[in-house]
Amino acid sequence: xxxxxxxxxxxxxxxxxxxxxxPQIPVFQKTITELLPAFEERLLDAGATFFLPKDLREAQFxxxxxxxxxxxxxxxxxxxxxxxxxxxxxxxxxxxxxxxxVIRARFGVAENGMVWLTEEDLVVNALGxxxxxxxxxxxxxxxxxxxxxxxxxxxxxDTAYGCFMMGPSATADIGAVLVHGAQGARSLSVYLV
Amino acid sequence: xxxxxxxxxxxxxxxxxxxxxxxxxxxxxxxAARMKRDAAAKAIPEWEDLRTIASLIKEHTLTHLDKYLExxxxxxxxxxxxxxWARDAAEHNQHVWNILNERKISSIIKSKSMxxxxxxxxxxxxxxxxxxxxxxxxxxxxxxxxxxxxHIVMPAIHKTAADIAQIFSKAIGTDPNNTDPHYLNEAMRQxxxxxxxxxxxxxxxxxxxxxxxxxxxxxxxxxxxDIGAAVPRVHIASIGIEKILPKxxxxxxxxxxxxxxxxxxxxxxxxxxxSGPRKGGELHIIITDNGRSKRLGMDxxxxxxxxxxxxxCMNTCPVYRRSGGLSYGATYSGxxxxxxxxTFDESKYSELPYHSxxxxxxxxxxxxxxxxSDQILRWRKVMAEKKFLPIxxxxxFSAAGKIFERPNLFHGAETAASAxxxxxxHFLLYNRALNPWGRHRELPHFAKQTFREWFIQNKQQxxxxxxxx
Amino acid sequence: xxxxxxxxxxxxxxxxxxxxxYIDAIYPEAGIATYELLQRFGVEVDYPLHQTCCGQPMxxxxxxxxxxxxxxxxxxxxxxxxxxxxxxxxxxxxxxxHFDAIPQTDEVKTVRANTWELVEFLHDVLRVKAxxxxxxxxxxxxxxxxxxxxxxxIAQPSEHMAPYFNKSEHLLRMVEGLELVSLDRPDECCGxxxxxxxxxxxxxxxxxxxxxxxxxxxxxxxxxxxxMSCLMHQQGIARKAGIDLKFIHIAxxxxxxxx
Numbered sequence: 001x002x003x004x005x006x007x008x009x010x011x012x013x014x015x016x017x018x019x020x021x022x023p024q025i026p027v028f029q030k031t032i033t034e035l036l037p038a039f040e041e042r043l044l045d046a047g048a049t050f051f052l053p054k055d056l057r058e059a060q061f062x063x064x065x066x067x068x069x070x071x072x073x074x075x076x077x078x079x080x081x082x083x084x085x086x087x088x089x090x091x092x093x094x095x096x097x098x099x100x101x102v103i104r105a106r107f108g109v110a111e112n113g114m115v116w117l118t119e120e121d122l123v124v125n126a127l128g129x130x131x132x133x134x135x136x137x138x139x140x141x142x143x144x145x146x147x148x149x150x151x152x153x154x155x156x157x158d159t160a161y162g163c164f165m166m167g168p169s170a171t172a173d174i175g176a177v178l179v180h181g182a183q184g185a186r187s188l189s190v191y192l193v
Numbered sequence: 194x195x196x197x198x199x200x201x202x203x204x205x206x207x208x209x210x211x212x213x214x215x216x217x218x219x220x221x222x223x224x225a226a227r228m229k230r231d232a233a234a235k236a237i238p239e240w241e242d243l244r245t246i247a248s249l250i251k252e253h254t255l256t257h258l259d260k261y262l263e264x265x266x267x268x269x270x271x272x273x274x275x276x277x278w279a280r281d282a283a284e285h286n287q288h289v290w291n292i293l294n295e296r297k298i299s300s301i302i303k304s305k306s307m308x309x310x311x312x313x314x315x316x317x318x319x320x321x322x323x324x325x326x327x328x329x330x331x332x333x334x335x336x337x338x339x340x341x342x343x344h345i346v347m348p349a350i351h352k353t354a355a356d357i358a359q360i361f362s363k364a365i366g367t368d369p370n371n372t373d374p375h376y377l378n379e380a381m382r383q384x385x386x387x388x389x390x391x392x393x394x395x396x397x398x399x400x401x402x403x404x405x406x407x408x409x410x411x412x413x414x415x416x417x418x419d420i421g422a423a424v425p426r427v428h429i430a431s432i433g434i435e436k437i438l439p440k441x442x443x444x445x446x447x448x449x450x451x452x453x454x455x456x457x458x459x460x461x462x463x464x465x466x467x468s469g470p471r472k473g474g475e476l477h478i479i480i481t482d483n484g485r486s487k488r489l490g491m492d493x494x495x496x497x498x499x500x501x502x503x504x505x506c507m508n509t510c511p512v513y514r515r516s517g518g519l520s521y522g523a524t525y526s527g528x529x530x531x532x533x534x535x536t537f538d539e540s541k542y543s544e545l546p547y548h549s550x551x552x553x554x555x556x557x558x559x560x561x562x563x564x565x566s567d568q569i570l571r572w573r574k575v576m577a578e579k580k581f582l583p584i585x586x587x588x589x590f591s592a593a594g595k596i597f598e599r600p601n602l603f604h605g606a607e608t609a610a611s612a613x614x615x616x617x618x619h620f621l622l623y624n625r626a627l628n629p630w631g632r633h634r635e636l637p638h639f640a641k642q643t644f645r646e647w648f649i650q651n652k653q654q655x656x657x658x659x660x661x662x
Numbered sequence: 663x664x665x666x667x668x669x670x671x672x673x674x675x676x677x678x679x680x681x682x683x684y685i686d687a688i689y690p691e692a693g694i695a696t697y698e699l700l701q702r703f704g705v706e707v708d709y710p711l712h713q714t715c716c717g718q719p720m721x722x723x724x725x726x727x728x729x730x731x732x733x734x735x736x737x738x739x740x741x742x743x744x745x746x747x748x749x750x751x752x753x754x755x756x757x758x759x760h761f762d763a764i765p766q767t768d769e770v771k772t773v774r775a776n777t778w779e780l781v782e783f784l785h786d787v788l789r790v791k792a793x794x795x796x797x798x799x800x801x802x803x804x805x806x807x808x809x810x811x812x813x814x815x816i817a818q819p820s821e822h823m824a825p826y827f828n829k830s831e832h833l834l835r836m837v838e839g840l841e842l843v844s845l846d847r848p849d850e851c852c853g854x855x856x857x858x859x860x861x862x863x864x865x866x867x868x869x870x871x872x873x874x875x876x877x878x879x880x881x882x883x884x885x886x887x888x889x890m891s892c893l894m895h896q897q898g899i900a901r902k903a904g905i906d907l908k909f910i911h912i913a914x915x916x917x918x919x920x921x
């Protein structure tokens with residue numbers, strides 16, 4: 001027998017005699033009624049910031065205001081222009097010098113301020129993690145209340161990679177003090193547009 | 194040869210006695226995590242229902258584990274991952290080595306994986322010339338200090354910022370007197386970045402593996418696992434067979450519980466879902482048993498396989514908070530460690546079940562309702578039955594048992610406070626040479642008259658009168 | 663069985679008093695208070711004279727062989743009673759929830775089911791509404807043992823997300839003059855843990871000292887508990903550290919003595 005068969009054999013031989021049924025997951029009462037204000041509040045809790053540009057032109061202007069010093073801006077969404085064309089990137093290492101990455105998220109979660117990004121949205125996954133700062137575009141109507149609803153929407157069958165991102169990179173590994181920008185993005189701004 | 198027995202009480206005493214800083218800070222920081230957990234749990238009206246559901250989903254999966262493992266494997270392969278099976282640590286490490294060696298990869302970055310810790314993977318690879326860099330900040334601190342992680346989710350929580358300033362000054366040349374966490378973090382970020390870009394492979398563990406889609410989920414706060422998966426071409430994930438969940442919708446329950454239990458946050462900053470290799474990359478999944486199937490067959494202990502490695506039991510454990518995780522001398526520390534470690538080596542970890550007051554707090558915080566405290570007591574029975582305890586200790590209890598068995602002997606020895614010490618604290622003072630009661634405590638005063646003597650003198654006549662018809 | 667008139671004249675039950683060994687030898691006043699308190703409510707109490715120990719110290723060590731004899735003797739002493747009442751949460755928890763070193767005959771199961779911790783018995787069985795004789799003019803803190811909280815559920819554990827209740831506190835609030843102070847960590851273990859207090863001396867002592875400091879910070883003068891075993895440890899710690907705190911069993915407060 002090969003190791004795989006031996007493991008299956010061992011598992012089958014040791015299965016507890018009593019079989020437990022899969023439980024009913026009830027539909028729990030929603031505690032959040034106003035999704036957008038809750039989402040905004042949770043974004044701040046997670047160490048992110050948010051802006052409400054009235055259209056994409058204003059969003060572009062806002063980006064330039066916010067990151068005037070940035071030399072490399074790489075946008076994965078046609079809604080915002082940068083100065084590095086992600087479609088030309090052959091190797092993730094080419095993104096090592098990105099100052100600001102711009103990505104449009106599919107939806108946000110009011111419960112915790114997460115945004116859902118897939119490989120298709122990132123184009124090159126590393127954009128979400130090598131960029132020093134992230135700007136996430138999100139339609140303010142694209143919100144779900146909580147994680148139950150979120151997992152109905154993710155459609156993991158359709159993407160090799162999907163990430164719920166909740167604010168910037170964080171750590172409290174030194175003296176239990178919260179610090180942003182451990183390894184991933186130092187800051188995360190959500191443009192609700 | 195049998196491994197040397199771990200003495201958690203002595204190790205914990207050394208942790209406490211080192212100075213007036215480490216133990217109080219450790220206790221305070223972990224208690225703060227417990228308080229944040231309470232607040233986060235309280236904000237969810239269905240919290241206790243969620244624990245029950247999570248527990249049942251895990252129990253269902255574990256009692257049908259063969260079916261779900263097959264399903265996960267089939268779907269992961271369909272999505273383009275390469276799946277390997279490892280019966281034990283040696284096979285796991287060999288798979289990793291083969292993958293790296295075939296591709297001439299000499300440097301890897303890894304995010305936290307308790308399974309890889311369990312397998313001693315880093316050491317195995319280092320002796321074969323592979324440069325391994327921990328990408329989680331806490332793990333990196335521990336790696337640079339040649340120590341294993343002391344906590345499942347806060348690997349360096351037993352260290353102060355000043356300790357870390359010393360370690361970083363030696364390793365990466367920071368100012369040894371600058372203990373500002375922001376400064377230290379920034380210095381390590383700069384140092385780690387180069388290593389991330391040089392690595393030929395990224396290694397991760399998995400928090401959950403979803404049978405119906407072949408997806409696995411990795412949760413981090415730093416985004417370090419995602420860097421490992423997104424930057425090098427090769428991604429290797431080590432997944433224990435107990436990590437399986439049947440459905441995607443189960444994640445709604447588990448993601449809500451995990452970080453609230455661990456740190457009192459609403460979720461980790463990154464909850465990443467891997468279903469097959471990324472564009473232009475390779476994905477290798479090593480499904481590992483390493484004692485888990487054996488544990489599944491242990492009637493008294495298989496529920497420990499429900500564990501989702503949140504660390505809530507460690508944060509709440511009053512003994513762990515005063516001991517530091519390294520005191521347990523094992524991969525897993527704290528209450529969950531006490532019930533997992535003996536499954537790897539009963540003799541080596543035979544003292545661990547006694548490093549507990551059985552206060553039960555761990556059982557109450559566990560998001561998947563593992564009966565941790567009861568399992569600790571059941572492990573004591575195993576240890577006592579197998580005579581792992583020191584003989585002096587066993588004899589003390591044997592003597593106590595014999596006296597309690599005979600009322601006359603007991604009351605004879607107990608009557609008149611003069612002799613009381615012989616009895617009541619007999620099992621407390623079994624090691625008279627050390628007299629451990631008295632180091633930090635005054636002895637209790639024995640009463641001049643026992644309750645029984647009082648009763649016989651004042652009330653017995655009354656009782657006997659009643660008992661006569 | 664005689665029924666004596668009292669506050670609850672209709673009470674027809676055979677009640678036995680279970681006095682754990684360390685209360686017998688070190689804190690007889692807690693036993694006396696328990697006995698007198700039950701009598702005040704018209705409960706006629708037997709005290710089986712051949713009782714020794716419930717077997718907990720050995721069982722907690724994992725030593726089933728040496729706890730079996732004590733458990734057997736316990737059943738012999740307490741069989742046939744409707745209620746077996748003990749002023750000690752951890753001993754009662756052992757009887758109710760562990761106590762499996764001997765075969766579980768119907769007799770054993772009945773004895774286990776009929777065993778009650780004093781606070782539970784006063785609160786749930788006698789449903790006491792007042793202690794008119796009790797007066798205690800001190801600031802005090804309550805220490806419910808872990809066994810009583812997480813084992814017997816005489817109070818809502820702080821970890822568990824459900825409405826608050828605390829039966830010991832409920833009873834103490836009926837005592838005139840008593841001011842209860844709350845703690846920073848209300849139900850944190852004090853580190854006694856039976857044998858743990860000597861086998862793990864350093865951790866046990868640190869936990870005890872932290873607990874004692876919590877009392878001091880919150881200005882308690884007395885510490886009241888349904889479990890003297892925790893208090894024996896805490897008292898030892900406080901004395902050694904030169905901290906002036908008084909430790910007392912809840913039965914003494916509810917009975918108005920002996921002090």
